Amino acid sequence: MAKAKVLEKSEAAVRDALDHARTATQELHQTISRTLAKRASTSKAEVEGAIRKAKEAAESTRSAVGARQGTAQDEVKKQLMAAVGKLDAAEKHAAESFKSSGDAFHTALGKALADARSSVQDISEAVAAHRSEQAAKHAPVKQAS
Amino acid sequence: MRNFVSVVFDTSAKAYDGLHELWNLDREGDVTVHGTAVVHRDGLGRLVVDTDQTDPPLATAVGVGVGALLGALAGPAGAAVGAGGGAAIGAAVGGTAGFVADINRAEVESEGRFETGFDVLPGQHAIIADVSEDWTTPIDERMRRLGGTVHRRSRDAIRDEALFGPDYPYYQYMYPYEYNPGGYLYP
Numbered sequence: 001m002a003k004a005k006v007l008e009k010s011e012a013a014v015r016d017a018l019d020h021a022r023t024a025t026q027e028l029h030q031t032i033s034r035t036l037a038k039r040a041s042t043s044k045a046e047v048e049g050a051i052r053k054a055k056e057a058a059e060s061t062r063s064a065v066g067a068r069q070g071t072a073q074d075e076v077k078k079q080l081m082a083a084v085g086k087l088d089a090a091e092k093h094a095a096e097s098f099k100s101s102g103d104a105f106h107t108a109l110g111k112a113l114a115d116a117r118s119s120v121q122d123i124s125e126a127v128a129a130h131r132s133e134q135a136a137k138h139a140p141v142k143q144a145s
Numbered sequence: 146m147r148n149f150v151s152v153v154f155d156t157s158a159k160a161y162d163g164l165h166e167l168w169n170l171d172r173e174g175d176v177t178v179h180g181t182a183v184v185h186r187d188g189l190g191r192l193v194v195d196t197d198q199t200d201p202p203l204a205t206a207v208g209v210g211v212g213a214l215l216g217a218l219a220g221p222a223g224a225a226v227g228a229g230g231g232a233a234i235g236a237a238v239g240g241t242a243g244f245v246a247d248i249n250r251a252e253v254e255s256e257g258r259f260e261t262g263f264d265v266l267p268g269q270h271a272i273i274a275d276v277s278e279d280w281t282t283p284i285d286e287r288m289r290r291l292g293g294t295v296h297r298r299s300r301d302a303i304r305d306e307a308l309f310g311p312d313y314p315y316y317q318y319m320y321p322y323e324y325n326p327g328g329y330l331y332p
Contacts, residue, residue: 026322120321121179128147128177128277135279 010069011134017064018076018130022123024057025083028090029116036109047098050112054091057116058084061123076133079126083119090115147300150284151218152272152293153265157185159291160270161325166287167274168323175283179275180319183326184211186265197324211318213308215271218296275300275319 031053035046065080072078090112097108154160160183171178183195192212265271272293278284281297288295303309 029321117316117321121316124177124179124321125277128179131174131177132277132279 014067017067018127021061021064022127024060025120025123028053028057029120032109032113032116036113047094051091051094054087054094058087061087075129076126079122083122086115086119147277148297149218149300149303150274150276151215151296152288154270154293157270160272163272163288163291163293164323170283177277180316180321181272181274182319183270183272185270186267188267190267194318195326197326217303217306218298
């Protein structure tokens with residue numbers, strides 16, 4: 001009974017960590033795409049905001065990796081680790097855009113957007129894999145007749 | 146199972162209600178939504194992606210894209226709507242803002258051929274979604290309740306078709322979160 005409760009708690013922790021990472025990454029994508037759409041009227045503060053969000057999303061995703069039990073071969077973990085790499089790249093590209101202007105600014109921010117989009121994809125795939133796994137685990141067991 | 150789903154509605158309001166319900170299903174854990182777009186067919190017969198940008202001129206063109214995907218989802222049967230002339234010329238927001246694809250004649254013809262299978266009449270709206278679902282009932286039920294017509298195909302089947310290889314830009318126009326268009330409204 002106590003073991004079941006611990007398991008339930010740990011499953012909830014993974015689910016919350018995944019949800020948190022997904023939301024942070026979705027917000028990052030939204031921030032960068034809106035910043036990029038403003039083009040000439042983009043302020044440095046907005047780019048700084050994007051860099052900060054990229055860092056937060058990467059941290060949040062690392063926490064989700066930590067919350068998830070299992071080896072590096074685990075599907076959910078693999079997707080999350082791929083997302084971390086892309087979020088780090090998004091932060092790097094956003095930082096490059098901060099230091100540049102004109103075409104170089106848009107190129108760097110465009111790369112950050114592509115990284116952000118790809119990382120959201122990885123995380124939503126991790127969420128789907130986790131949900132499928134939970135659904136299978138909690139599906140009613142057929143009685144032998 | 147990973148599927149592409151399209152849902153056709155008669156009005157913009159219903160389409161956005163449908164989009165909201167789809168993301169609600171995701172929040173409830175019944176399905177996982179990887180990306181969505183809302184499109185409509187304008188008075189000139191073109192399929193246009195609704196974006197959340199406030200400035201319509203920022204809308205950029207998607208080459209072989211939305212119309213072809215919608216056609217592939219609907220399958221080979223259906224009314225002929227805007228073949229060739231109805232090719233997707235719409236807005237792209239997603240992977241690479243400012244992406245503009247060249248639409249050459251062959252692509253437009255291919256897309257038109259696919260699009261003949263899909264019935265989005267001028268003034269109608271459709272949701273396109275990339276989802277993971279263990280069963281189809283949740284989406285089917287909620288969308289039917291809103292008056293939507295659901296079409297669905299597996300991502301693998303779509304990817305096996307010539308136009309939709311791994312380089313097809315699904316994510317150029319699909320938002321990975323719920324969105325509402327900002328500055329302009331549709332009839």
